[in-house]
Amino acid sequence: MSVKPAMPLKERMKHAIADETLIEAVKKTTDRLEGGKLASSEALGNWQEWREQGSRIRSHVVQHLDYYLGQLIQNVKKRGGHVHIADTAEHAVQIFLDITKQKNAKSVLKSKSMVSEEVHLNKALEEIGVKVLESDLGEYIIQLFGEAPSHIIIPAIHKNRYQIADKFSAISGEQISEDTPTLTAFARRKLRQEFLEADIGVSGCNFAIAESGSIVMFTNEGNGRMVTTLPPVHVAFMGMERLLPSFEDLETFVNLLPRSATGQKITSYVSVINGPRKEEDLDGAQEFHLIIVDNGRSNILGDDEFQEVLNCIRCGACLNVCPVYRHIGGHAYGDVYPGPIGAVITPLLRDDMKVWGDLPYASSLCGACTDACPVKIPLHDMLVHLRARKVKLGLTPGWERMAFRMYRGSFANPGRYRLSMRAAKLMVPFMAKDGYIEKGPLHMLGWTNARHFPSPAPQSFREKWAQLSAELEGPKGGDSK
Numbered sequence: 001m002s003v004k005p006a007m008p009l010k011e012r013m014k015h016a017i018a019d020e021t022l023i024e025a026v027k028k029t030t031d032r033l034e035g036g037k038l039a040s041s042e043a044l045g046n047w048q049e050w051r052e053q054g055s056r057i058r059s060h061v062v063q064h065l066d067y068y069l070g071q072l073i074q075n076v077k078k079r080g081g082h083v084h085i086a087d088t089a090e091h092a093v094q095i096f097l098d099i100t101k102q103k104n105a106k107s108v109l110k111s112k113s114m115v116s117e118e119v120h121l122n123k124a125l126e127e128i129g130v131k132v133l134e135s136d137l138g139e140y141i142i143q144l145f146g147e148a149p150s151h152i153i154i155p156a157i158h159k160n161r162y163q164i165a166d167k168f169s170a171i172s173g174e175q176i177s178e179d180t181p182t183l184t185a186f187a188r189r190k191l192r193q194e195f196l197e198a199d200i201g202v203s204g205c206n207f208a209i210a211e212s213g214s215i216v217m218f219t220n221e222g223n224g225r226m227v228t229t230l231p232p233v234h235v236a237f238m239g240m241e242r243l244l245p246s247f248e249d250l251e252t253f254v255n256l257l258p259r260s261a262t263g264q265k266i267t268s269y270v271s272v273i274n275g276p277r278k279e280e281d282l283d284g285a286q287e288f289h290l291i292i293v294d295n296g297r298s299n300i301l302g303d304d305e306f307q308e309v310l311n312c313i314r315c316g317a318c319l320n321v322c323p324v325y326r327h328i329g330g331h332a333y334g335d336v337y338p339g340p341i342g343a344v345i346t347p348l349l350r351d352d353m354k355v356w357g358d359l360p361y362a363s364s365l366c367g368a369c370t371d372a373c374p375v376k377i378p379l380h381d382m383l384v385h386l387r388a389r390k391v392k393l394g395l396t397p398g399w400e401r402m403a404f405r406m407y408r409g410s411f412a413n414p415g416r417y418r419l420s421m422r423a424a425k426l427m428v429p430f431m432a433k434d435g436y437i438e439k440g441p442l443h444m445l446g447w448t449n450a451r452h453f454p455s456p457a458p459q460s461f462r463e464k465w466a467q468l469s470a471e472l473e474g475p476k477g478g479d480s481k
């Protein structure tokens with residue numbers, strides 16, 4: 001699916017940085033999430049070993065994805081479920097629309113699913129007049145605002161409770177107070193009837209267990225269970241890499257995922273769905289469909305530099321520690337996955353460096369994302385590889401290519417290096433103040449707008465060395481006595 005953001009990255013960032021409410025809301029929540037993660041991982045103990053194990057399991061699955069996908073498909077079918085493989089976003093949407101048509105469905109109720117966001121399911125349903133409603137509180141809020149999620153785990157992270165109360169008041173025509181219990185009670189009241197009336201429930205899938213054909217969801221609000229059990233049809237969207245071989249492997253992720261995502265020891269609900277309802281079951285959907293979405297993932301398979309990014313468990317921990325994300329929030333990234341994981345995976349999934357090649361530059365390369373990642377994905381290395389890919393494709397601006405050619409030319413040759421240092425010094429009186437350049441020329445202005453650039457020293461090391469040597473040697477032909 002060809003998706004293009006409405007504005008260039010720099011413009012999107014400028015808008016975000018100017019929004020103080022957004023920055024404050026994002027900072028407050030990411031601080032809380034990160035603090036919770038540190039405390040709960042420390043309480044668990046041996047966190048690095050858990051990470052090591054998580055990384056090992058996920059790498060093993062991704063390396064043997066064909067085998068585990070085959071096993072999963074076989075086992076879901078054995079349990080009476082239907083499996084669909086979607087190569088692209090359009091294909092995934094078409095599969096869902098066909099199910100909707102077959103069931104003559106008029107209303108769809110969703111719990112959180114980033115893959116359904118990735119394929120833009122809601123838009124397609126609205127276009128054919130099917131009512132689609134989000135039931136996760138955060139997703140419900142941003143649906144009312146007509147926005148996309150701005151965090152993988154907390155979709156409405158950029159909104160504060162006053163903004164939410166205003167929106168709820170506007171849609172209900174009554175004054176809703178901004179205290180959190182009132183806001184949640186309002187959403188609950190609004191959604192309750194919808195759960196009972198929906199024709200199809202849509203969920204995501206945190207993990208699918210290959211050995212049993214089960215899907216596993218970690219949720220906190222209970223809406224996931226309602227969506228997957230009350231409507232007669234349940235459709236789960238799953239990124240094709242979100243597999244685990246067995247329940248034994250799930251144990252590692254029960255420890256890693258909630259702690260990394262929300263700082264909880266475990267989420268309020270961990271639901272395991274084993275296909276459609278059986279005669280002896282008390283509840284559950286009568287029909288179960290699993291849509292396994294590729295949408296660019298298989299392009300990453302086998303790529304030594306990037307395959308590991310498929311290990312991602314979408315916990316959002318890399319977002320919470322990223323100094324760039326914390327200043328601009330999620331929408332500035334322009335697509336469904338924000339933060340460091342988004343800056344890596346969006347250009348790869350979209351397979352379009354021309355449109356998305358700026359995203360890997362939305363990073364200070366501090367490495368905080370890599371340290372935070374529970375499955376040890378080397379995100380900051382990948383950001384550098386993506387920048388290199390952009391250069392190789394000739395997609396960087398002409399002035400930048402020229403500047404780096406000049407840089408290489410002068411630093412690779414001692415004579416040219418000395419000459420360029422002398423030239424730089426000649427510029428100093430025009431630009432520097434108290435040892436710093438506060439306003440650089442041309443493209444250097446972008447750098448100096450935010451920080452001061454140290455001006456070249458009045459005397460180079462070589463010049464100082466020559467001077468010192470001359471002083472130590474003393475005047476030639478002089479008498480030292």
Ligand code: SF4
Pocket residue numbers: 260311312313314315316317318319341369372373374375376377379
């Ligand atoms: S890259 Fe790592 S930290 Fe970021 S969302 Fe994925 S698993 Fe979580």
